[in-house]
Amino acid sequence: MSIDSIASAAEALREAEASRTPRGRITEEWAGLDLEAAYAVQRANIEARVAAGERVIGVKLGLTSRAKQQRMGVDSPLTAVLSDAYVLPADQPVALDRLIQPRAEPEIVFVMRDALRGPGVTAATALAAVDRVYGGFEVIDSRFEGYDFALPDVVADNASSALFTIAGVGVAPEGLDLALEAVVLSVDGEVVDTATGAAVQGHPAEALALAANALAARGEEIPAGSIVLTGGLTDAVPLRAGGVVSAEFTHLGSVHLTAE
Numbered sequence: 215m216s217i218d219s220i221a222s223a224a225e226a227l228r229e230a231e232a233s234r235t236p237r238g239r240i241t242e243e244w245a246g247l248d249l250e251a252a253y254a255v256q257r258a259n260i261e262a263r264v265a266a267g268e269r270v271i272g273v274k275l276g277l278t279s280r281a282k283q284q285r286m287g288v289d290s291p292l293t294a295v296l297s298d299a300y301v302l303p304a305d306q307p308v309a310l311d312r313l314i315q316p317r318a319e320p321e322i323v324f325v326m327r328d329a330l331r332g333p334g335v336t337a338a339t340a341l342a343a344v345d346r347v348y349g350g351f352e353v354i355d356s357r358f359e360g361y362d363f364a365l366p367d368v369v370a371d372n373a374s375s376a377l378f379t380i381a382g383v384g385v386a387p388e389g390l391d392l393a394l395e396a397v398v399l400s401v402d403g404e405v406v407d408t409a410t411g412a413a414v415q416g417h418p419a420e421a422l423a424l425a426a427n428a429l430a431a432r433g434e435e436i437p438a439g440s441i442v443l444t445g446g447l448t449d450a451v452p453l454r455a456g457g458v459v460s461a462e463f464t465h466l467g468s469v470h471l472t473a474e
């Protein structure tokens with residue numbers, strides 16, 4: 215795909231986000247938008263954010279759990295980039311008028327002590343580079359109408375990223391069995407879903423290793439200090455004005471999201 219096409223597809227996604235107007239799949243409009251071109255579109259829009267003064271603070275994985283893959287109809291994990299503009303301070307409500315069709319999903323989140331660079335990163339080496347582990351929520355907001363996308367579309371759309379928040383002060387990874395770390399997801403006090411860390415690639419550290427190895431294939435690494443979202447543990451739930459969505463983790467604390 216030509217550089218011009220990558221730039222125009224990137225602009226179309228920025229425009230959808232800025233105007234809060236969801237659009238159709240870009241893979242239908244830009245023939246030849248394969249996975250490589252999609253990561254180039256993702257990168258172009260991160261560069262635009264950085265040029266506008268935002269800072270890259272980490273990496274996220276998308277579609278690492280079967281719950282997410284089945285719901286979205288895409289069976290391959292992907293990576294995306296976190297900017298400081300996505301941070302939602304704890305206890306701050308989600309402003310629905312700034313978003314298109316927000317949904318919340320509970321995630322296990324790593325903060326890295328050391329850099330990680332693939333290839334060949336294993337779950338064990340990945341976990342050894344982690345400083346602290348947090349429970350959190352990601353708020354996704356696809357720029358595609360009804361979350362209707364193929365893998366290159368969602369890659370180009372920076373994996374539907376919009377906001378994320380993390381709970382508490384974090385826990386050192388050594389004492390945790392993250393495959394067995396459970397989460398209970400509630401909406402307005404009613405339990406709607408449950409999962410354990412094994413939902414994401416068998417273990418969240420497998421997801422972290424996957425990210426390091428996938429980034430290495432594109433010449434990138436996970437720098438020390440990065441925040442890494444390992445992917446929704448359950449299907450995401452829509453946010454509604456006045457509603458409360460809660461994620462209670464076994465050892466990682468509780469996170470509550472309100473929306474207005």
Ligand code: OOG
Nearest residue numbers: 276277282373374445446
């Ligand atoms: C894609 C974003 C996926 C996750 O945690 O799986 C993601 C989507 O579901 O719109 O953030």
Ligand code: MG
Nearest residue numbers: 319352445446
């Ligand atoms: Mg997510």
